[in-house]
Amino acid sequence: MRVPRKLELSLICTRTLLIFFSLLPFLTTAQEETFGNISDDDMFQKARTKRLASSSHSTGYWSFVQPISPFFDKSPPTNITTQQGQTVYLNCVVNNLGDKTVSWIRRRDLHLLTVGTETYINEDRFSSAHIEGGQDWPLMIKYPQTTDAGIYECQVSSDPKITFLVQLNIVVPKAEILGPHPMYVKIGSSINLTCVISESPEPPMFVFWYHNKRMVNYDKEGGEISLQKASDDSAISTLYIKNAQPTDSGNYTCGPSNAEATSISVFFLHGEKPAAIQRDTSASLSSSSSHHDRCVTFVAIVSWALLR
Incomplete structure (x- = not known):
């Protein structure tokens, strides 16, 4: 008995599907082994090429292109x-x-x-x-x-x-020596000069100190010098002289590597000298007043003589 044509085709399709599903696990394993030898970059390039080949008007295309833009x-x-x-x-x-x-x-x-x-x-x-x-x-x-x-x-x-x-x-970093200008100290006391370098995000590489025109950084008898960062934008350098003597008087200069130098004058007090200076000033003022009075008297006498 001959099988109808439609039934024969149906049986062929059914056998084909059964064979396909029986071989599917083997096909999947082979596919994984094949793609396992492909690097991530190759996979990315293939996926990109496939996407670019599709319609540029689709939302999926732009959602893919956007992440790879700079x-x-x-x-x-x-x-x-x-x-x-x-x-x-x-x-x-x-x-x-x-x-x-x-x-x-x-x-x-x-x-x-x-x-x-x-x-x-x-x-x-x-x-x-x-x-x-x-x-x-x-x-x-x-x-x-x-x-x-x-x-x-x-x-x-x-x-x-x-x-x-x-x-x-x-x-622009700025340097300033703190304290009164000029500075007066007593013989035998200490001199402590503090130089602040402000607006300096980076501390100066060095700070040179000068006594008059002589650098004292490397002078053993020139005093103790230090440099440290004070805050995010400032640094401090100090010059300390113990048991100061009259020879230590004069001009002191702080010279940072990143800012203009700044100076201060240091003078010593000798016993009662300030009082002596005051007395001399008073005597000078008294003498000046006496001279002024004599001048007024002389002018008055001359005027009286001319009017007669």
């Missing part, structure tokens, strides 16, 4: 303060840069400073400090001046362009 790491500081003359780095970390380029622009005059690792300004103080293979594209500014303060823009040549702004502040 974007900034927000961890670097956006407000940096440094002192005049201290080399500074403005960091700009870019993820998924791909074939795009990173540029630095000075916002106050829109001057292009660097593109990639190339410098586009005729000042060797500005340059890119990028290390090959790294994601950070820092702008290095050597010997910064107060005129370098302002906003700097890190820009990526993506479409659309993305930017990362950094505010640079430049401070």
Whole structure:
């Protein structure tokens, strides 16, 4: 008896499905072994190619493309303060840069400073400090001046362009010797001079002390000198002289490596000298008053004689 054509096709399909499901575990294992030899990067590239080949109007496409576009790491500081003359780095970390380029622009005059690792300004103080293979594209500014303060823009040549702004502040360290100017001390007492270096994010590399024109830092009899950081933006240097003698009088100068020098004059009191000075001043004032009275009397006599 001949089997109808439709029933024959149905039986063939049923046998095929049974064979397929019986071989499915073996096919899955083989597939896993095949993909196990493919690196994560290869898998990523294949998935990307497959996605790009699909319609660009689908929501799934844009949800895939967005994570692989360049974007900034927000961890670097956006407000940096440094002192005049201290080399500074403005960091700009870019993820998924791909074939795009990173540029630095000075916002106050829109001057292009660097593109990639190339410098586009005729000042060797500005340059890119990028290390090959790294994601950070820092702008290095050597010997910064107060005129370098302002906003700097890190820009990526993506479409659309993305930017990362950094505010640079430049401070000028100042030195000041505390206490009355001039300073008066007694013979045999101690001289303690304190020099404060303020607006100094980085402490000075050194502070030279001078007595008149002679440096005393390395003079065993010149006194004890110390230098320490006082706060985030200040440092203190002290000069201590024990059992001071008249030879220690004169001008003392504090000269930090990062600020203009400042000076103070030190004088000694000799016993009753201040009182003697006061008496001399009083005698001088009395003499001046007596002279003034004599002049008035003389003018009066001359005037009386002329009027007669």
